[in-house]
Amino acid sequence: MKAAVLKSFGSPLAIETVPDPVPGTGEVIVDVVATRVLSYANEVFSGARKYALDLPVIPGPGGIGRVRAIGPDATRLAVGDWVFCDPTVRARDDVISPDITLQAWSARDEGGLRLQKHFRHGSFAEQMMVPTENVKRLGTITSEQATQWCALGTLLVPYGGFLAARLQPGETVLVSGATGNFGSAAVSVALAMGAACVVAPGRNDRILADLVRRFGDRVKPVKLTGNENDDRESMKRAASGPIDCVFDIMPPSVGTTVVRAAIMAVRPYGRVVLMGGVGMAGGAGLDLPYPWIMRNCITIHGVWMYPPDAAGRLIALVRAGLLRLEEYEATAFDLDHANDAVAHAAANAGPFKLTVLRP
CATH class of the missing domain: 3.40.50.720 (NAD(P)-binding Rossmann-like Domain)
Incomplete structure (x- = not known):
């Protein structure tokens, strides 16, 4: 698959062909249709923000896509489902105070970095592997609407x-x-x-x-x-x-x-x-x-991020018409122009503006 790879802080993203992800138990493969580029992505990629990020990495926290493959423990998801990939990944061996990593973006501590080594690659690619519990069904949308649904990650x-x-x-x-x-x-x-x-x-x-x-x-x-x-x-x-x-x-x-x-x-x-x-x-x-x-x-x-059930409830607010994704003005780039997208996001960081990659 094609992906944008950050090989070292301060270097441009490299557009390369990399191996497709392979799912195991508790994992889902999603075909990425659209993913937001955060306004401060250039600060992360330059190293200015000093985020804990193990390189090389395919960056991109979360995204909108369709399920390609599911593990044996998924009972509600189906191939082809439109989904939001929640980037807040929690370790499964301590439900009281789990280690957390923002997939392909940053980790809170050493435990989060260990978690990052497995769920390391993000959405600046044609496919990504996501923990099963982080894949949230959206219902029926179109490919064009996927761009606007990227606003979920901000909201x-x-x-x-x-x-x-x-x-x-x-x-x-x-x-x-x-x-x-x-x-x-x-x-x-x-x-x-x-x-x-x-x-x-x-x-x-x-x-x-x-x-x-x-x-x-x-x-x-x-x-x-x-x-x-x-x-x-x-x-x-x-x-x-x-x-x-x-x-x-x-x-x-x-x-x-x-x-x-x-x-x-x-x-x-x-x-x-x-x-x-x-x-x-x-x-x-x-x-x-x-x-x-x-x-x-x-x-x-x-507060750092949100609880595991928040995405489903926020999706419900959108579906009920209480939260309007139409407020957002989106500018989309293809994967070959990922570096242009990063520059655009930094220059257009205002309210209700989205910069989106569409792999």
């Missing part, structure tokens, strides 16, 4: 955060990082889950106005000034009531001041979800006052 990240925070219909949410790719996805997911109001702070007036245009007056935009106290008060005023949940998805390049301003806007007994990258690129870590957390009974959830 699942904030969905996992809101599940951890037990977001309830009618609550008020603040999305810190709302004008980014994952942050704008968080706005749409929160609304689909029944949030009455989503406070959306940011510096880009055009993107803030676009969020209101897309989703209506349940979105409350806030123009950030950089003054921590003033920005916090502006967020509270925009909410017109207590903020039940703050979701942070700010990237590593952002300083701690703007993140803390948003987090500390949450109400007493409120919940905070941390899914961003503050501190990952070095520099100061997030400093939150111990007395404020304790006296206000604040719950802080650190």
Whole structure:
């Protein structure tokens, strides 16, 4: 099969013919029809993000495709099924605290790296091998629709955060990082889950106005000034009531001041979800006052990805019409132009934009 291979950090992807994957028990082979190219893929491939990734590797976390072959322990899947390949792979020998790897992308620790050595290759290829439990049926779609369904991979990240925070219909949410790719996805997911109001702070007036245009007056935009106290008060005023949940998805390049301003806007007994990258690129870590957390009974959830059943539930939200994949504008590349796709993704990293490979 044809695949794009990362042989060393800092080198372009090599388009090569490699052996087809062979399934064993607990594994499924999927013909990849479409897979998203993350906006920061160039930072991973250059080594700038210092992700734990065992090279050489066929990269690509997750994708949309059709089942080619199943193992003997699959009882519901059938050859030809349209599926989403969930990249969050968990070891099967510890259900309480499993080692985790993001297939062909990164590992959390040494255990995750060991897991990565088996489920190592990803979706930048004509076929990929996936754990059986990571193959989620989509129902009937067309090959053209597969491109749009790649948005699932982006939407699942904030969905996992809101599940951890037990977001309830009618609550008020603040999305810190709302004008980014994952942050704008968080706005749409929160609304689909029944949030009455989503406070959306940011510096880009055009993107803030676009969020209101897309989703209506349940979105409350806030123009950030950089003054921590003033920005916090502006967020509270925009909410017109207590903020039940703050979701942070700010990237590593952002300083701690703007993140803390948003987090500390949450109400007493409120919940905070941390899914961003503050501190990952070095520099100061997030400093939150111990007395404020304790006296206000604040719950802080650190969340990496989402639970195993999240993809099925998110697919159901899409099928019910509560979450619109049509919000996403997709640009597709074939596998021979994988390096062009990586460059395009970096240059077009805005809200509701998808760069997709179609092997």
